[in-house]
Structures are given as structure tokens and as C-alpha cells.
Amino acid sequence: xxxxxxxxxxxxxxxxxxxxxxxxxxxxxxxxxxxxxxxxxxxxxxxxxxxxxxxxxxxxxxxxxxxxxxxxxxxxxxxxxxxxxxxxxxxxxxxxxxxxxxxxxxx
Amino acid sequence: xxxxxxxxxxxxxxxxxxxxxxxxxxxxxxxxxxxxxxxxxxxxxxxxxxxxxxxxxxxxxxxxxxxxxxxxxxxxxxxxxxxxxxxxxxxxxxxxxxxxxxxxxxxxxxxxxxx
Numbered sequence: 351x352x353x354x355x356x357x358x359x360x361x362x363x364x365x366x367x368x369x370x371x372x373x374x375x376x377x378x379x380x381x382x383x384x385x386x387x388x389x390x391x392x393x394x395x396x397x398x399x400x401x402x403x404x405x406x407x408x409x410x411x412x413x414x415x416x417x418x419x420x421x422x423x424x425x426x427x428x429x430x431x432x433x434x435x436x437x438x439x440x441x442x443x444x445x446x447x448x449x450x451x452x453x454x455x456x457x
Numbered sequence: 458x459x460x461x462x463x464x465x466x467x468x469x470x471x472x473x474x475x476x477x478x479x480x481x482x483x484x485x486x487x488x489x490x491x492x493x494x495x496x497x498x499x500x501x502x503x504x505x506x507x508x509x510x511x512x513x514x515x516x517x518x519x520x521x522x523x524x525x526x527x528x529x530x531x532x533x534x535x536x537x538x539x540x541x542x543x544x545x546x547x548x549x550x551x552x553x554x555x556x557x558x559x560x561x562x563x564x565x566x567x568x569x570x571x572x
Contacts, residue, residue, distance in 0.1 A: 393563030447500035
């Protein structure tokens, strides 16, 4: 019952920006978009969230389209330690994790 | 500051045995969540507490599972009797603020293997 669609996997080069897409075409007007990541054998880690404006913090930037039907998580300078599964989640009444995108950063 | 602390980190038990997983949330957080992760089903929310009261337990698989939060600094998830299909990583998470928020802090998980 996830409301998001993400590519199953993607590779990126160390030191380059990683752009992770997410589609959420059925999002409602008051539902936030959250991003988490899970590094192997660890618990999920919160990255960032937004409603309609673009957001930036020390980890990443979140770009949400004007119609809010899709968003992109940007890791500005990917490192090997950013290799993880990245989850895009639309917060309904609870945080439901889908399959996510497995991101592999290569040297 | 210490994060969410879970114990044990690993548990191997035999079918039919009772299993108790423990969680200490971050001090000051008033919401606590139990999730289960398997290869087949991914991350599933089992139960959510707010101010020590269970708010949503719709994800608890069956009567063999029970969760308690006797105070703000401790929660348990119990499986009795355990079955091989309960093998999974169980995560506890906590958050602050009123109601349900999306910024959760997860523990390192308890990996359960039921033989």
C-alpha cells in the first residue's frame, strides 16, 4: 500500500552528486515526503523531509516538483559510506517503508 | 547522547520457546515504535506507543505477539510461542513531539533466529 515508486537500484561515482528519484502521484495536499536510508546491518536513518518547498540539510537536499507528484533526493558529493538502501515515504497515518532504491557508490 | 538501545542484538532459540526483546528509547521521546524486517516483507510497523499507551497495534501479526511499555524508558516485545517464521530483525524506534511524526530514531535491531 506504499504510495511511492522508486527505481530498484542505481550506481553513482564517488565524489559526484547522486540524484535519487521518487514518484508519488497520489500524494495528498497535507502529506509530507520523508527520506530514510538503511546502511547494511544497521537501523534506518532519517535523512530529510518536506511538504512543498525544497529543503536542504547537512546530509542532502530534497527537491519536490510544483505539482508534488515527484521528488528527488540529492546527495551532493557521494562517498562510499553513502552506499545504502534509500527509502522515499509519503507519511500517511504511519511511516510505511517500501522496497527503496539500493544505491551503490563506486570508487 | 545515547541512541535507542535494543537488546539482545542476536537471539537464537528453538521453536516453541518464549522470546523477549527489549528497547530503551531516547530520553525525552514520548513515542515508541516496533518494526520487523524480513527479506520477503521488508520493514513492517508492528505497534506504536504514545506516552506509554498503545495507539496502533494493527501490525501485530497474531496473538503470539505482545508488546508492553510499563514506563517512558522501557518497552518489551514478546513472542510466545516462537515459530521459525518469526525469524527477522526487530527494530525499535522512538520520536518526540505530539502525535505521529515521521522523524524516527531507530536502534541497531535485534536479529532473531527461530530454529
